[in-house]
Amino acid sequence: MICVLEFYAGLGGLQAACSTAATVVQAVDINSHARNVYAANFATPYTIKEIETLTASWITGTGANTWWLSPPCQPFTRRGAQADLNDSRTRSLLHLVHRIPECLPQHIFLENVLGFQSSATCEVLLKTLNDHHYRYQWFQVCPSELGWPNRRPRIYLVATQDCPSGLPGSLTPRENIYSKCVADLLEDEANERQELFLADYELNFLSGMDRIEDPKDRNSCTACFGSSYGKSYLHAGSVLRVGNRYRRFSPREVARLMGFPDSYQLLPSLSNRQLWKLLGNSLSLPAVQWVLRHSFS
Incomplete structure (x- = not known):
């Protein structure tokens, strides 16, 4: 069973998207409005807390074996300053990257804008994953490629310790699933x-x-x-x-x-x-x- 700790949970997009194969066991964010909307829809515990203050013992104590990360995209967006490591909004993600060696979750998912892949922050993350024997792959997905009438191009990093064989380097959708207007x-x-x-x-x-x-x-x-x-x-x-x-x-x-x-x-x-x-x-x-x-x- 995949038990997920949803960092940067917001109003529960991951929880709403999850199938029965995955269960969100804990959500974390700093926005009380988001928590109130989340609580109206899900019974999952939702902690209002700065991610930089989370300890490895608290993280492992949730019982989650999978992390979902949707950190702020502003440090990496192509229309922004691309301050990357120098942007204070990157600190929470770096804090979690530094907790990986202590917690060693089985799976790690990360969602961000396309510019993240070429960032110094991404280099730090990938080095940590490589140092601790994670295998990973990239997905580049826009809902419009799936026949959904909205453009939201994002990259998704999926890392695991459980896959014994190699993973494809990247995948992009080639299927029109929805055909919505x-x-x-x-x-x-x-x-x-x-x-x-x-x-x-x-x-x-x-x-x-x-x-x-x-x-x-x-x-x-x-x-x-x-x-x-x-x-x-x-x-x-x-x-x-x-x-x-x-x-x-x-x-x-x-x-x-x-x-x-x-x-x-x-x-x-x-x-x-x-x-x-x-x-x-x-x-x-x-x-x-x-x-x-x-x-x-």
Whole structure:
């Protein structure tokens, strides 16, 4: 049985993506809003704690044999400063890398942006894995490659101590599983929510926004929804044309575009902006499910 310790758990993207073959036994993050959403959906213990303060004894005490890591991507994103090891947001990941020799989990999964592979932080991680006889492989997956109408290109590192033979160096999807279009994932009532529509002054930024003109067009694909959706006008996600107006996607629509089922609860006590931020920091469930299904196959 794969028992997972979900670091950087957020609102539970991994838990939502997991099949019966894996069980999340502990979640860790620092965001109380994320924990509240998580608790509305899952019974798994969720600890609010800085990852840099976690000891090896606490980690092993959870009973997990598998780590899932989704560390902050800002130190590695191509549009950012790429501060890498010099970015304070990298410290938590380095702390966990330094705990690997003490804890030796059977499996380690890591999700991040494509720039992570060429980072000095990645070099530190891979050296640690090699020094302790892990075998690993890379997956580069975007949900749009799976027929899901959202672009969220990510790399996934999968490392294990249990695989006796060599693993392929990398895998990229070559299968259209879902054949969904944007219209399939829209809320009927969202067009009545005036707070979603762009204000007149925001139309000045429309030319720089990713726009979905026809949601029924199967060639249309929404941009990656980031944590700044609803705040930033560039590189944060798509807007949808409704008649001669444009609106943002509702939190439920963004959740659907990330692969969350409608049974997944989004707390009504949280604002659109708070929910967009949580979702923008989460995972693409179709991509994660593909990775889990193909790991070590």
